[in-house]
Amino acid sequence: MRYLPLTDDDRRRMLAAIGVESVDDFFRDVPESARLKEPVDLPRHSSEMEVERVFTRMAAKNLSPDTVPSFLGAGAYRHHVPAAVDHLIQRGEFLTAYTPYQPEISQGTLQCMFEFQTQVALITGMDVANASMYDGATACSEAVMMATRINNRAKVVLSGGLHPHYRDVTATMGRFLGLDIVAAAPDWQGKENPARLVDGETACLVVQNPGFFGHLRDLRPLADACHGKGALLVAVVTEPLSLGIVESPGAMGADIVAGEGQSLGNALNFGGPTVGLLAVRQKYLRQIPGRLVGQTVDTDGRRGYVLTLSTREQHIRREKATSNICTNSGLCALAFSIHLTLLGxxxxxxxxxxxxxxxxxxxxxxxxxxxxxxxxxxxxxxxxxxxxxxxxxxxxxxxxxxxxxxxxxxxxxxxxxxxxxxxxxxxxxxxxxxxxxxxxxxxxxxx
Amino acid sequence: MAAPETTFTGNRGLQLEEPLIFDQGRPGRSGVDLPAAAAAAGDRLGGLERQGAIGLPGLSEPQTVRHYLRLGQKNYGIDSGFFPLGSCTMKHNPRQGEKLARLSGLASLHPLQPQSTVQGALELIDSCAHWLKVLTGMPAIVMSPAAGAQGELVGLMAIRSALEARGDARRRVLVPESAHGTNPASARACGYAVESVAANGRGRIDMDVLKEKLGSDVAAIMLTNPNTCGLFETDIIDIAQAVHDAGAFFYCDGANFNAIVGRVRPGDLGIDCMHLNLHKTFSTPHGGGGPGSGPVALAESLAPFAPLPYVAHGADGFLLVEHEGQGGGKPLGRVKGFHGQFGMFARALAYMMSMGSDGLRQVAEDAVLNANYLLAGLKDSLSPPFEGPCMHEVLFDDRFLAGTGVTTLDFAKAMIDEGFHPMTIYFPLVVHGAMLMEPTETESKETLDQFIDALKGLAERARKGDVAYFQGAPRLTPRRRLDETLAARQPVLRWRPAGDKTVE
Amino acid sequence: MPKVKYSQKHEWISVEDGVGTIGITDYAQGQLGDVVFVELPEVGQRLDKGAEAAVIESVKAASEVYAPASGQVTEVNESLADDPAQVNADALGEGWFFKIALADPADLDDLMDAHAYAEYVKGL
Incomplete structure (x- = not known):
């Protein structure tokens, strides 16, 4: 089998070196009743050619937007991805690296994430961004949880212009955490004023710009209304390319920006994997979920990068962590960053x-x-x-x-x-x- | 002439220094050419046009390619060499998965195009789910979670939903000390209080302690099996029985499924719920930190609460159930945008089909054989805290370094100079100075032999008292040890232009 | 001289005129390593003996600091925000965390004196 280097002779010699008769000895801690004697009921191994045939057949049953005029959006956008992007992210040094826990041999990933964090902060107009979330919808729910931690309030107002998946993901999360999620009716006309739902108990208002139905909105009056009640304004962006010509949420007073980064560098992939963006004001840094890369120096005084402020995270803080997120969307974030570097x-x-x-x-x-x-x-x-x-x-x-x-x-x-x-x-x-x-x-x- | 200590450029042959993109961008430089836009009839931005520049650097294509290639050369991946990072299953990532996931008929599909135009994609999800169901021996599988940690959360949400549906809200979740940090964090995110359960002297759950802690307000136990000490929980069936007798659910963290895939079905052990990391057992690339994918297998009792969306078999083909009422059950809601990590399903399915039922069984056997071979080769030089055999990963503690002044961290850094990625260190928390090694099945005997020889040599060097060698390691890397204290005390999390006085 | 007492969780409290100054011991700072961040209670906050009062972070660990006695917070050491290294350099002095107006002086009775604490640490 092509992915397995051990030969039968290797296996014999290794068992002899260990001093056991058979690999079955290693499984002796498994209850007898649960040890399968035969392979499970699935097809046996296949060659590359055979697998490719099955995939080609499945792919052919779909109508690819590459082959017909396509005007689909609603939170996932087809853009041209420069050839260099997909080439670079398939380099084994990026593709097959792990989370950069050993910084001396992970400077590539770490510097790329530092550049990504900066690019995200720049386009959103915020102070700092993390090294990515799963996708826009989960970034939105994490932003909401973050807001509730910051001001210790439980009511959350969702604008009717918020993507329904973002609304639903946030509502699911909120239900299990005992939050009071108030979701406005779908605002297809672009006429709502969600600020009227914000009161002194409200942790945050979540507004998407451009909205799910496409409307653009000046966030400044909403930011003022929120801040007047001690609430935060969470701005959601599902089409990051809009930030090229539309005023950034940061410039319009948002406290947290949650977004979907798929538009840059990433294929549609039938909806996943994509890359969630999360950017915040400096003062909320300690409440941000997920990984952060920071600049430092090595023992020779040379500039380098490390994962930092890790005490916010689950592997150290366990149940007191800011989030349970571990793996994020590293490679999709890299694609985003490369595409944005090419664009300038x-x-x-x-x-x-x-x-x-x-x-x-x-x-x-x-x-x-x-x-x-x-x-x-x-x-x-x-x-x-x-x-x-x-x-x-x-x-x-x-x-x-x-x-x-x-x-x-x-x-x-x-x-x-x-x-x-x-x-x-x-x-x-x-x-x-x-x-x-x-x-x-x-x-x-x-x- | 001797090699120079320093160079004018700071480069050292193939070790090339690479500045930030922000130091390389020039106004007007770009790596893309765009078609000219036909003049449209005025804008529709409603006066919300961006004021002021963004400050993004632009690089031409050759500069961009060189930038990322040079940065890549500062990374260690599985493609570079041996990567025995415990509980992370860093196995080879087959390139066929990359090729097939990029077929236009898969990669370019929009998640919301009419279902009649994506029957092949739904078939792919369904096939992937079928393989996972058979391998776990469990009747239902949730495909949408974005990664293992989200899978844990979804599993717990299903448990809480099931408990609430029977009017039996419970408050606590039991988590062994040796658990991955995501377990308690996920339990908390699901609204539960977390209680830790100690291990016994054999590195396993202490049944007496467990039984004492089980009570009418315990919703679930979250157990990793094989556990993070690399050991199979011998009492697992009794644990399941005790948990069920207490009216609670048995959550299994499937991070270590590679040890048993094709040889043991978790469903046969009494497990109610288990997530799978497709980027571990099923070889999808880790990408320097994702994307992952964390499908969750569910028992019959939890299946009705599975979140939306899911693929069902309809009269005219496959059906994507996106809303409550379109299918049966009482879905707990939606946990992720769209339909899950489809691109990862494609890679995982290609891998499973390539290996097949016979090959996957061989995966577990070779993974466990390789780990035991490391244990046998290193047990006299390093110090294993528990008696073997181990499963797919082997744990050592730092007793063999006692009195040398060398720490687990120092030892790991010296391994970097030897050309290896270090093992997982200081985890699990149940032994002192932990070193957790997982070789996986995709390593050859020759690689393992070289690794064993190198580690024996390092252990000998430590015993001889060469502390300075270890404390100064690594020396041969693009950067030497980095000042993490400085990074945390004065966080610099982004580049800023010279003269920008904004406080970090 | 103010009276200094120590808790099993490695806090010290120094009492003068009914106000207790609280920090972590030199042993504790040594165990934690380089302190990078300290989260302090709010002035005015009421703390019960044994309650979580502050969080102290090193690069790879976060630990809670517990109130060794009940009382209301009267002052916190703001300078730790900019210079958390003071906790390492001078745990018993400049590295103090916060002050409380003691609710009940008897709270100190079960705490250790310097000698007893030194013996306690030896046994760890």
Whole structure:
């Protein structure tokens, strides 16, 4: 078997050196009744070719957004990932390294994480960022738990513009921790004022910008309202590319930023793995969950990096840790960082402008179709359509014609009938002018 | 001429110094070319356009490639050499998984495209789940947890949901001293109080202590088996019985499943709930700290509470159940965005299919054989605290260093100069100066022999009193020992431009 | 001279005019290694004897500091925030943690004196 170096002769010699007859001797502590005598009921080993055949067949049963015009978003965005990114993250020194517990032989990972933390802090406008969380939804729930620790309050207000998965993950976590989670109704019109739900008992208000339905929002009045009540403002960003042209949450007064980093450097992967972002004000540093890399010097006085402030973490603090997180999204964070390094300020801003321009073009063309209404006055690269037919059926019909036209809002909140006609439509740089025209034509036909 | 002590550049041959990207960026430099945007009819930013520059450095593609390649050369991975990090199962990461997970029909799928267009992806999740169910001998599996620690939390949430459903809210979770830190942290995150259970002199759970602690307010025990001392809990079936008699649930931390995969089914041991780390037993790469994936196997009693979403078999193919009411049961809610670490399922499935039922059984056997070979080779030079045989990892303490002035940390740092990644140190907490070694099945006898010889040599050097050698180690690495006290006392967690006086 | 007493958890308390100054012992700081951070109680907070009052962190460990006697916190050593190394350099002096107005002087009765503590530490 190709992954196993020991030969039968090796095994014999090793058993002899140990002084036992058979490997069965090593399993003598296992209760007799639980020792399997035969391999379990699964197929026997396979060659690379055989495995590849099965995978190719499974992949062929899917319709890849690479092959058709795609306007899907709702928290996961298809962007072009430069070839260098995927090459570099497959280097064995990154791919097969462990968490950098031995800093002398982990400076590569550690410096990359230090650069990642800085990039995240810069684009979010915050003081410090951690070395990543699992994904945006869990970053959001960790931000909420962090807020409740900071001001020792239990009420949490979730805006109706928050991604339903983020809302649901936070609600699950909150239920087990005894938090009072107040979730506003889906704000598809972009008209809510969640500040009215914030009171003196509130730990934090969670607001997403751009919102789930695409609306942009000035966070400053919300930050003021929160701070006036002693609450924190948690800003969620599911499309980090928006930060290229939209004012950062930090500049608008957010205390904690939780985000999804998939857009940069990472494939869609059917939703995972991705990379959660978490950035905070300096004063909340000791309450941040997850790993942090800090700069220091070695015994020769040379600059180097280490994992630091580890006493916040589970491997030291056990049940008193700030979170139970251990493994994070290291390699996805690396992909994020490499992509952002390639883009640089100029590329990041230009890419954001390009996305916005494509989305504006698409919105204007779709708005001209009979019966179609673009709900949004403001958006970045995603907006909401109101259709004369149920959006789920329209999306299905469009897929049948070879166009992924958007995500029906009802897919995430099926019990809310007011969402039935709504379709979330995203246009990134991957939507060419021809794709846009193809979509407009297809939608005209379907309606 | 002798080799220079220092160079003008600070580089030393292939050991190349690499500045931060922030020291290399120049305005206007970029590593991507973008199509020109057609002028759109005005922006829709509503006056929220970013004011001021971000400050991101930009590098061209050649600079970027060189930057990360040089940084990579300062890392030690499994691809570099022997990595016996205990309880982390650092086995070879097959490259086929990387190739197959990147097939366009998998990697490019959007999580919310119509289900009719992702039947192959749902089949992949279902197949992966099937393999894991058969291997654990448990009827249900939750695929969505993002990593082992989240799997623990989800398992405990299912336990709490089941208890509450029968009107029997309980408060405490028992966790052995030798447990990984995530266990108590997860129990706390699930709203439970944590109580520690001491080990006995044989490195295992003390049944009398356990029985004393079990009571009507104990929700669960969280046990790692084989445990972090590398030992199988001999009384496991009695433990399960005692736990169940007390009305509690038996959670097993599956971090060490590599020792028994294909040879023992946890379901046969009376376990109610167990997470699996796909980045351990099932060889998905650790990536310098993730992403992981932590599916959780559940007994019948817990299955109805499994979180959303999950894959079901429908009339017209596979069905992704995303909401309560679309399937049966009383799901405990959602724990992660979208549907879990799909890319990791692809890699793990490719690995399981490659190894097959026969190969996976061989994995456990070779992993355990390799660990016992290390024990046999090192038991006279190092000090094992417990009697063997061990399972897939072997524990030593620091008694063999007593009186030498050399600590476990010093010893580990000297191993780095020998070209090995050190073992896990100072864990588990149940012995002094712990050294926990897990060789895995993907190491050859030649590698193990070299490792044994090197460690014997180091132990001999320590006994001879060469303390300075150990305290000064490592010497041959890109950086020598780093000042962790300075890092923690004056945290510098990000780069700032020269002249930026913002307080860190 | 103020009276100094020691707890089994390695806190010291020095009492003068009904106010106790509390820190950790030299033995404790030596066991912890380089102290990197200290989390102190709030002024005005009421502490019961044996309750968690502060947290002290080294690079690889975090330990609780317990109130060796009941009382209300009157002052904390703010300078530890910027210079936690004082705990290592001068545990019994500049490295003090906080002061409490003692609720009951009898709380000190079961604490050890310097000699008894030295013997206690020898036995560890």
């Amino acid at each position: 300020e100029q590329g990041f801003v230009s890419l954001a402008r390009l996305n916005h321009a494509r989305a504006v073009t698409l919105a204007d063309k779709l708005a001209a179709l009979k019966g179609v209404e673009v709900i949004n006055e403001t958006f970045f690269n995603e907006f909401t359509l109101s259709l004369p037919k149920p959006a789920a059926a329209v999306a299905e019909a469009l897929a049948g014609m070879g166009v992924f036209g958007g995500v029906p809002a009802s897919r995430l909140d099926p019990e809310r009938s007011e969402l039935e006609p709504l379709l979330l439509v995203a246009a990134t740089e991957t939507a060419s002018p021809a794709d846009i025209d193809g979509y407009v034509g297809a939608l005209r036909q379907v309606l």
